[in-house]
Amino acid sequence: MSSGPVNQTRRQSAFDAADPPEEKKYLECIHCGLCLPSCPTYLEMGNEMDSPRGRIYLIRMADEGKIGITDSFVKHMDACLLCRACETACPSGVQFGSLMEKARGQVERKYKRRLSQKLLRRFILSVFPYPDRVRAMLKLGRSSQRLGLRRLVIHGGLSKSLQIMEELLPPPDEVPADIPLPRVTPAEGTPKFRVGLLTGCVQQVLYPQVNAATVRVLARNGCVVVIPREQGCCGSLQAHEGGLEPAKAFARKTIDAFEQAKVDYVIANAAGCGSMMKGYADLLKEDPLYAHKAETFGQRVRDALQFLHQIGANGRYGPLPLKVTYHDACHLVHGQQIRNEPRALLRSIPGLQLIELKESDFCCGSAGIYNLLEPEYGVRFLERKVDNIVATGAEIVTTANPGCELQIAMGLRKRNITMKVLHPIELLDMAYQAGIAPRS
Ligand code: SF4
Numbered sequence: 450m451s452s453g454p455v456n457q458t459r460r461q462s463a464f465d466a467a468d469p470p471e472e473k474k475y476l477e478c479i480h481c482g483l484c485l486p487s488c489p490t491y492l493e494m495g496n497e498m499d500s501p502r503g504r505i506y507l508i509r510m511a512d513e514g515k516i517g518i519t520d521s522f523v524k525h526m527d528a529c530l531l532c533r534a535c536e537t538a539c540p541s542g543v544q545f546g547s548l549m550e551k552a553r554g555q556v557e558r559k560y561k562r563r564l565s566q567k568l569l570r571r572f573i574l575s576v577f578p579y580p581d582r583v584r585a586m587l588k589l590g591r592s593s594q595r596l597g598l599r600r601l602v603i604h605g606g607l608s609k610s611l612q613i614m615e616e617l618l619p620p621p622d623e624v625p626a627d628i629p630l631p632r633v634t635p636a637e638g639t640p641k642f643r644v645g646l647l648t649g650c651v652q653q654v655l656y657p658q659v660n661a662a663t664v665r666v667l668a669r670n671g672c673v674v675v676i677p678r679e680q681g682c683c684g685s686l687q688a689h690e691g692g693l694e695p696a697k698a699f700a701r702k703t704i705d706a707f708e709q710a711k712v713d714y715v716i717a718n719a720a721g722c723g724s725m726m727k728g729y730a731d732l733l734k735e736d737p738l739y740a741h742k743a744e745t746f747g748q749r750v751r752d753a754l755q756f757l758h759q760i761g762a763n764g765r766y767g768p769l770p771l772k773v774t775y776h777d778a779c780h781l782v783h784g785q786q787i788r789n790e791p792r793a794l795l796r797s798i799p800g801l802q803l804i805e806l807k808e809s810d811f812c813c814g815s816a817g818i819y820n821l822l823e824p825e826y827g828v829r830f831l832e833r834k835v836d837n838i839v840a841t842g843a844e845i846v847t848t849a850n851p852g853c854e855l856q857i858a859m860g861l862r863k864r865n866i867t868m869k870v871l872h873p874i875e876l877l878d879m880a881y882q883a884g885i886a887p888r889s
Pocket residue numbers: 487488489490491499500501504528529530531532533534535536545
């Protein structure tokens with residue numbers, strides 16, 4: 450190993466040696482600025498340091514030891530949505546998501562946050578990756594809604610985050626009771642594939658009907674659907690917030706669970722989880738036991754809509770005469786480059802009218818837990834999204850990520866707009882049900 454200038458730079462760096470943002474990745478930025486018009490935070494805040502180019506510059510300056518991990522550095526890293534719209538726009542192929550996750554990992558280790566912020570992050574990250582705790586929080590949230598408990602928390606910043614947390618919760622009549630799903634669901638007709646379904650932490654508690662619809666639609670398309678009981682969180686929230694070590698532990702557990710299930714494909718119906726699992730190879734590349742496993746695992750991961758489009762979903766749909774608009778979840782369109790497949794599937798439903806949404810791939814402000822950590826900005830992005838949704842005149846808005854569903858539904862509720870928010874797979878499932886001839 451050379452002891453030349455690279456080691457010299459590392460000694461001076463503001464970053465430590467545990468997963469620093471990689472020099473070769475930030476040097477791929479040629480400062481062209483083509484990403485700027487796609488960056489929601491740059492467009493809203495109008496500040497170069499809140500653009501992808503600005504943030505890459507800050508990361509480089511910190512790595513070269515020219516700046517430290519200061520309040521200002523952290524402010525610009527925190528303000529990023531990690532929506533990865535800049536990756537779609539970038540002609541140089543800069544892997545911005547990886548750079549930002551690693552920069553945030555350094556921040557979490559080396560920067561002293563205010564106690565209230567530290568507690569809020571710790572609380573959120575110790576609840577959301579665990580479905581039982583999400584269930585308990587749902588109950589607590591309902592009591593808080595009834596009793597106004599959040600008003601007991603007098604700290605201004607925390608109060609706003611807790612207010613959003615309460616407001617995000619769907620009304621009780623919109624959350625179905627738990628829908629138990631069998632470990633193995635047989636294929637309808639001749640089995641063609643054996644697939645494993647990641648049920649997701651938030652998805653299985655707040656949107657169990659989405660998982661149930663996914664199982665039915667996959668089975669209808671010749672899949673034996675396995676739900677490994679040993680699966681846990683995919684690790685995406687931890688990774689987004691710089692918790693790379695817990696994210697690695699979740700990733701290893703997920704890989705093991707689906708390996709044991711011996712499936713051909715691993716299916717995700719939450720964009721954030723699919724994007725995370727496809728990226729396990731980068732996360733675990735230094736792990737001698739899991740680097741290879743992570744690579745082969747990632748190649749088997751498919752988003753549910755991507756998979757159905759790829760295998761040519763059977764078109765025995767009945768008519769759904771509905772006006773629908775589609776919001777591109779960031780981690781589907783930018784994280785996985787899946788833009789046309791959901792639209793093609795929706796358009797194949799007879800009677801369904803798909804109305805294009807202006808700025809459909811502009812973040813809704815949910816962005817993992819951004820809406821809770823940066824509530825003022827989260828609301829600004831949401832208002833812009835809801836304005837565009839309302840302008841379509843659609844009766845249903847559909848999107849393939851539970852965080853976006855929660856966020857958009859909250860925005861619509863606050864304006865008393867009775868528009869339904871559904872996952873596209875629910876519409877496919879409804880179309881299949883409509884295609885079943887009633888028995889005489
Ligand atoms: S990830 Fe999104 S918010 Fe962050 S710099 Fe890129 S485009 Fe901007």
